[in-house]
Amino acid sequence: MDTTPSTPNNAPVLDTLAEVLQQRRHASPDDSYVASLHYKGLNKILEKLGEEATETLLAAKDAEQGSEAARQALVAETADLWFHSLVMLSHLDLDHQDVLDELARRFGISGHDEKAARTP
């Protein structure tokens, strides 16, 4: 049985989330966590992003021990990290597609070769 949550017209999750973030940006901060982050501003968003990054690192170390609960906790913390990254991008009028386009541009280029080719 497929337990993957569905999205409207089966759109990719990130596409749907980007639309939600855009809609919720202008909601009431009292009703919307997304709007509350935008209202508090970039420094607050970056503070949360840093928190989530740290929580993800800690969860990854726990997951190294291999328990299913720790692995699920890592997935949840990574979702928090991705979510807050997308809110940060949205606050600066960028979105996930900008990042996906950059990752696509890197196909076929070794990370070692890309770094070696950088001009100082």
Ligand SMILES: N=c1c2ncn([C@@H]3O[C@H](COP(=O)(O)OP(=O)(O)OP(=O)(O)O)[C@@H](O)[C@H]3O)c2ncn1[C@@H]1O[C@H](COP(=O)(O)O)[C@@H](O)[C@H]1O
């Ligand atoms: N994907 C998310 C999402 N992921 C995480 N969060 C919130 O991010 C906050 C994280 O704060 P905390 O660090 O205190 O929570 P935590 O890290 O789990 O707890 P600690 O480990 O720090 O104690 C929590 O309130 C989470 O609910 C999210 N809030 C919203 N979304 C999406 O955005 C949509 C709009 O949300 P609203 O703007 O609130 O309507 C939602 O329907 C979701 O689709």
